[in-house]
Amino acid sequence: MGLLSKKDSKLIVDPLTDNNPITIQVLGICSALAITAQLKPSIVMAVSVLFVMGVGNVVISLMRNIIPSKIRIIVQLIVVATLVIIVDQVLKAYSYALSKELSVFIGLIITNCIIMGRFEAFALGNGPWRSFLDGIGNALGYGVILIIVGFFRELLGSGTLFGFKVLGDPVEKTGLYAMGYENNGFMVLPPMALIVVGLIIWVQRSRNKALIED
Amino acid sequence: MGLKQSLHNFKVKHQDKKWLPAFSALFTFLYTPNETTHGGTHIKAADDLKRTMNTVIIALVPCLIFGIFNAGYQHYLALGEIEASNGFLGSTFWTLDNFWLGALTVLPLVVVSYGVGLAVEFVFAIIKGHEVEEGYLVTGMLVPLIVPVDIPLWMLAVAVIFGVVIGKEVFGGTGMNILNPALTIRAFLFFAYPTWMSGDKVWVHGAVERAGTPDAISGETLLGAYAQNSTLAGIDYWDMFWGLIPGSVGETSKFLIVIGALFLIFSKIGSWRIILSTIIGALVMGLIFNGVVDAGWISNTSKFYGLMSVPFWQHLIIGSILFGAVYMATDPVTASQTNKGKWIYGFLIGFISIMIRVFNPAYPEGVFLAILLMNVFAPTIDHYVVQGNVKRRLKRLKVKTA
Numbered sequence: 001m002g003l004l005s006k007k008d009s010k011l012i013v014d015p016l017t018d019n020n021p022i023t024i025q026v027l028g029i030c031s032a033l034a035i036t037a038q039l040k041p042s043i044v045m046a047v048s049v050l051f052v053m054g055v056g057n058v059v060i061s062l063m064r065n066i067i068p069s070k071i072r073i074i075v076q077l078i079v080v081a082t083l084v085i086i087v088d089q090v091l092k093a094y095s096y097a098l099s100k101e102l103s104v105f106i107g108l109i110i111t112n113c114i115i116m117g118r119f120e121a122f123a124l125g126n127g128p129w130r131s132f133l134d135g136i137g138n139a140l141g142y143g144v145i146l147i148i149v150g151f152f153r154e155l156l157g158s159g160t161l162f163g164f165k166v167l168g169d170p171v172e173k174t175g176l177y178a179m180g181y182e183n184n185g186f187m188v189l190p191p192m193a194l195i196v197v198g199l200i201i202w203v204q205r206s207r208n209k210a211l212i213e214d
Numbered sequence: 215m216g217l218k219q220s221l222h223n224f225k226v227k228h229q230d231k232k233w234l235p236a237f238s239a240l241f242t243f244l245y246t247p248n249e250t251t252h253g254g255t256h257i258k259a260a261d262d263l264k265r266t267m268n269t270v271i272i273a274l275v276p277c278l279i280f281g282i283f284n285a286g287y288q289h290y291l292a293l294g295e296i297e298a299s300n301g302f303l304g305s306t307f308w309t310l311d312n313f314w315l316g317a318l319t320v321l322p323l324v325v326v327s328y329g330v331g332l333a334v335e336f337v338f339a340i341i342k343g344h345e346v347e348e349g350y351l352v353t354g355m356l357v358p359l360i361v362p363v364d365i366p367l368w369m370l371a372v373a374v375i376f377g378v379v380i381g382k383e384v385f386g387g388t389g390m391n392i393l394n395p396a397l398t399i400r401a402f403l404f405f406a407y408p409t410w411m412s413g414d415k416v417w418v419h420g421a422v423e424r425a426g427t428p429d430a431i432s433g434e435t436l437l438g439a440y441a442q443n444s445t446l447a448g449i450d451y452w453d454m455f456w457g458l459i460p461g462s463v464g465e466t467s468k469f470l471i472v473i474g475a476l477f478l479i480f481s482k483i484g485s486w487r488i489i490l491s492t493i494i495g496a497l498v499m500g501l502i503f504n505g506v507v508d509a510g511w512i513s514n515t516s517k518f519y520g521l522m523s524v525p526f527w528q529h530l531i532i533g534s535i536l537f538g539a540v541y542m543a544t545d546p547v548t549a550s551q552t553n554k555g556k557w558i559y560g561f562l563i564g565f566i567s568i569m570i571r572v573f574n575p576a577y578p579e580g581v582f583l584a585i586l587l588m589n590v591f592a593p594t595i596d597h598y599v600v601q602g603n604v605k606r607r608l609k610r611l612k613v614k615t616a
Contacts, residue, residue: 180366186406195380202384 004133011133015141018211021114022145023201028114032146033193035105039162042150044091044098046143048106050136052083053115057135060123067124076119077110084109114142149196157187235339235346263388266546267351269483273474274355274541277464280457282320284467285363286312288460289419302456302469319419320463323358326367330374331357338383349388349395349547350378356396356541359464360534360582361403362416369410373402393589394548397582404582414438417460435460436532437571437579440520454531465537468530475540484544487553488560492539493530495564500526503572521572535567538581548589552599559595563588 004012021027035041059079060067067075088106091099099106109115118138123131154160159167159177168175170183186192205211228234287307290296299307331350339346357374381398382391404411415421417435436449436459453459457467465471478484503522506512512519530536543549543563550559563584570580 180368182366182369182407182410184372184406185408186402189405198384 008130008133011130012137012140015134015137016144017141018208020141020145020204021117021138022142022197023204024211025114025117027117028112028142029194029197031105031108031112032149032197033190035102036146036150036153036193037157037188038154038160039147039150041098041102042146043143044095044102045105045109046139046146048084048087048091049109049112049115049142050139051087052080052109053118053135053139054132055135056080056083056115057118057123057131058128060119061126061128061131064124072120072124073116076116079119080110080115114138145197145200148200149193152196153187153193156184157192159183232340235344236336238345263348264351266483267348269481270352270478270541271355273477273483274352274359274464276470276474277359277467277537278320278324278355280467280470281359281463282316283308283312284316284457285319285419285463286315287458288417289315292418292421299458301452302458304458307458315419319363320358322367323361323363323365323370323463324355326370327357327374328354330371331378334375334378334383338387342387344387347388349382349391352545353378353396353399357399360396360400360462360537362411363419363463364416364422365403365407365410369403369407373399373406376402389547391547392593393586394542394545397542397586397589400582401586412438417462437521440524440532451528451531454528459532462534465534468536471536471540475536478540478544484540485546485549485556487556488544488549488563489539491557491560492535492543492564492567495561495566496529496535496539496568497526497564498561499565499568500524500529503568518572529568529571533571533579534581535564538567538585539564542582542585543588548592550592550595550599552596555592555595555599558599559588559592562591 015021018024022029022032031045035045056079060076063075084107087109088099091102091106118135122134126134151161155166159165159170165175167181168177170177225234225238228237284307286309287296287299290312291298291306296306296309299305328350331354332346335346335350357370357377361370377395377399381393381395382388385391400411410416410422417438436454449459455468457469459466475484475489479486479489503524504526507519507523512522514523516522524532539560543560550556563581566584566587567581570583574580
């Protein structure tokens with residue numbers, strides 16, 4: 001990354017790998033379970049969080065010197081809430097079906113611990129540019145896991161990707177289904193999302209033993 | 215030099231090879247290894263893990279053999295080709311035709327279960343560099359006995375991989391698992407492929423492929439029928455007890471399960487406390503439901519009426535509560551360890567099993583869910599039993615010193 005200094009690019013790369021908000025810090029699990037049954041909502045969720053975190057971190061960072069520390073949580077909440085409402089309204093205006101599908105979970109971005117965590121831990125103590133990078137990095141790290149989980153859950157659970165029947169038609173028995181393959185109904189249920197996240201954690205930690213904590 | 219000695223020499227010669235755990239697994243299956251322990255413990259007992267597992271397998275073999283005959287019997291009976299067998303030794307049950315068809319459908323399940331499961335165990339043993347653990351011996355035998363006879367083999371293979379890896383290996387292998395692996399496999403199958411694990415077709419061989427054709431046959435279990443407020447024609451209590459009813463492969467014959475239970479209790483492998491308390495729990499729940507019906511709190515239009523009005527003792531001979539109590543709940547790894555804990559653990563398994571059975575008409579058999587649930591709670595039960603004991607003894611101490 002020629003654009004960024006080494007220290008700055010670490011802000012983006014770290015959350016994608018060795019400091020991933022989901023698999024290492026184990027934050028934001030609830031939304032990872034709830035909306036990853038299919039790929040499309042996973043991506044929309046990832047993009048929404050990317051927007052909220054990128055902008056939110058900058059806003060908090062700009063205000064960091066004027067926020068009284070006693071009421072900083074309230075201020076942070078107001079910032080997230082504003083941004084989430086924007087996302088929600090945009091989705092409702094341009095993609096109503098999807099917004100129905102994601103239902104309360106867009107609203108619940110407010111409670112996503114990753115966002116508040118980054119505000120507290122980073123934006124309150126760093127300049128706007130670095131806060132922006134940190135927000136983008138963490139949102140990407142979150143989104144990547146969401147998309148991986150969504151990919152496997154939709155592929156194995158419904159046999160589709162983005163709604164396209166990539167494995168054949170289960171009703172007319174074409175493609176894989178002609179050979180007796182069947183969709184794994186367990187994949188669509190939330191517990192399986194937890195197990196898939198667990199498997200990602202397992203793979204990641206057995207590749208990098210330094211991540212294993214006692 | 216006997217065979218044992220030459221096998222031992224072979225082992226010493228190749229002791230730094232990666233595949234050695236695979237060899238010693240087969241070697242120690244029948245022989246006691248020559249090594250002695252080097253550490254502090256020198257307690258020697260004949261019933262090591264492998265012997266324990268073998269004992270359970272011996273107790274399961276009658277169920278398997280019966281399951282093979284029953285698979286053929288139910289198929290031909292549903293087709294109308296044979297008369298209903300008159301009792302356990304009826305002339306139409308123990309026939310070569312039944313055995314042949316049953317063997318063709320059931321033995322592949324056994325082969326897949328053992329083949330895939332042991333392959334996973336061997337791979338993990340080689341990766342982790344420890345000896346192959348014996349835990350899968352019993353699991354591999356239980357799995358074919360608790361699935362419907364027509365389950366596709368690839369589904370079974372997927373489920374076995376899932377069950378062994380997620381149910382056992384991630385916790386650290388045999389002896390460390392929280393959940394019973396065989397039931398984890400069944401739970402996976404049930405939630406992943408519900409159409410193959412429940413309903414009115416899968417329980418008799420051939421019913422699925424004949425569905426919708428003029429040759430269609432019913433493959434419903436008694437529990438399924440009861441849950442629909444109806445019953446199956448031509449089945450009396452003795453048929454249920456002998457096991458001449460459709461169901462999972464090995465769980466139908468209550469007679470053979472009782473024999474297996476006695477064998478396990480007398481060989482001190484299975485805990486009689488768990489078996490007994492599970493049965494008591496089931497009976498108590500059955501009695502409560504009977505009481506509800508007798509008191510007139512629900513009418514026969516209620517969707518729970520069919521199962522609630524079943525006399526309480528009959529709950530033991532329909533469905534798989536006995537099989538679960540004898541072979542699953544007693545798993546020493548996942549059950550409670552303390553004696554008082556075993557009573558509580560077993561009682562709740564029986565109690566919850568019947569509750570799920572009655573309250574979930576979509577899925578009449580709740581035994582496996584109840585056992586899995588109590589597996590999770592077993593350490594908690596033990597904790598409170600031990601703490602209670604500690605507290606009582608401390609109190610006694612105080613009284614003395616005061």
